[in-house]
Amino acid sequence: MRAMSASETPDTPVRQAARRARAAAADLAPAPRTTRDRALLAIADALTARTPEIVAANADDVAEARAAGTAESVVDRLTLTPERIAAIASDVRDVVALPDPVGQVQRGSTLPNGLELRQVRVPLGVVGIIYEARPNVTVDAAALCLKSGNAVLLRGSSSAHASNSALVAVARDAVAEAGLPADVVQLVPGESRESVTELMRARGLVDVLIPRGGASLIKTVVEQSTVPVIETGTGNCHVYVDERADLDTALAILVNSKAQRPSVCNAAETVLVHAGIADTFLPRALEALAEAGVTVHGDTAWQAAADAAAQTVLPATDEDWASEYLSYDIAAAVVPSLDAAVEHIRAWSSGHTEAIVTADTAAARRFTALVDSAAVMVNASTRFTDGAQFGFGAEIGISTQKLHARGPMGLPELTSTKYVVTGDGHVRG
Helix, strand or coil: CCCCCHHHCCCCHHHHHHHHHHHHHHHHCCCCHHHHHHHHHHHHHHHHHCHHHHHHHHHHHHHHHHHCCCCHHHHHHHCCCHHHHHHHHHHHHHHHHCCCCCCCEEEEEECCCCCEEEEEEEECCEEEEEECCCCHHHHHHHHHHHHCCCEEEEECCHHHHHHHHHHHHHHHHHHHHCCCCHHHEEECCCCCHHHHHHHHCCECCECEEEEECCHHHHHHHHHHCCCCECCECCCCEEEEECCCCCHHHHHHHHHHHHHCCCCCCCCEEEEEEEHHHHHHHHHHHHHHHHHCCCEEEECHHHHHHHHHCCCCCEECCHHHHHCCCCCCEEEEEEECCHHHHHHHHHHHCCCCEEEEECCCHHHHHHHHHHCCCCEEEECCCHHHCCCCCCCCCCCCCEECCCCCCCEECCCHHHEEEEEEEECCCCCCC
16 A cells, blocks of 8 residues: 655644644744743743642542552652642743753864854754653653753643643643743643554654653654654663672662652662672661562572561562562662673663662772663762753653763753854855
8 A cells, every 4th residue: 555645644633733833943943041931930930820720630630540540659650749849840940040052052163264163052843752641741841842942742641631731731821921832832632542653653743752651652652653762761770789888878879769769760670789798788788678668579699688587588580670660679689799780780771770889999980881871870879860960950851872862861952953154255166
């Protein structure tokens, strides 16, 4: 069967929204920073003023999720409280204070022939975001796209539709009041899978797609989209406790990495312990993890330590080493060396974040050199891999790919560049 040409593609509501976004992006791109910042401040103020409306919409989503038997880790990510909305509004205000990447000169020179060459940052254009039950992403994405001069098409999961609809309505009203086209922020029409497919196939109308969510969502977008994709990854993150680690420091980092908020992608999912300190460290780690409510899925060494302490450790399998639990569970193994820890990480990591706890500077340097992940922590919790924690403001995602953007994606990662070449009647001979 002959494939349809672009001119024959049905003009669906999704494509109509993308076309409006493209027109709005053309108006937004030349807008000065003061106008974009005014719109962001208006969004932050509106979130605060309309908190009851947002919470009420979110309550409907949460109730439906619980009635459907949704896992509590997912419900937690879905839930918006007044405190969380206040934090989201604060993140938007933080974005206002960040440097404007648009127009920044990356490099420049005068060529031998007298031509003046400048490479400057410009908006990507229309950014599509496909994400799961995390309505905070709705505002984070809108704020970062607006600051960087991009229009955004937001396609959250149907389980957060009421929440996302309320948040986008707030943002659109605020943007319009600030004098910018409301269509720079849009919720993709429809709740069916077909609307996602249409967004992924809107090449020529959408400049880039960014998926945020579980492995299956990301895999689907990467493999099926005709629009260029910035791949964000799942968080199978590791903490390696080296032979020369301070054990108190190691315990604090391990518990924080796993249990501070287990439902997020930068939570640790595996702990690896050097055999040289296992006899001392494992009993303390088992006690600390138990106090934090964490279930350990361990190898034979962890099981033996648990038996000696009259505690329970579930046997670890390959499924555990590969798991992004997003819950109060952690896989655990004892390794004979730092290199063995690195080998385990290379085999099972999703390339998000790994941490080493050690007092040995040489060991830290070797670990950071050998581990190929978007972020590598030395004597710090994996939970710090976050755009706000890195000082970028609210992030749009954490990229685990190696092209264009890697790690927490802030404002510069939402821009491309173009060359501006200025001559004085130059012609090429």
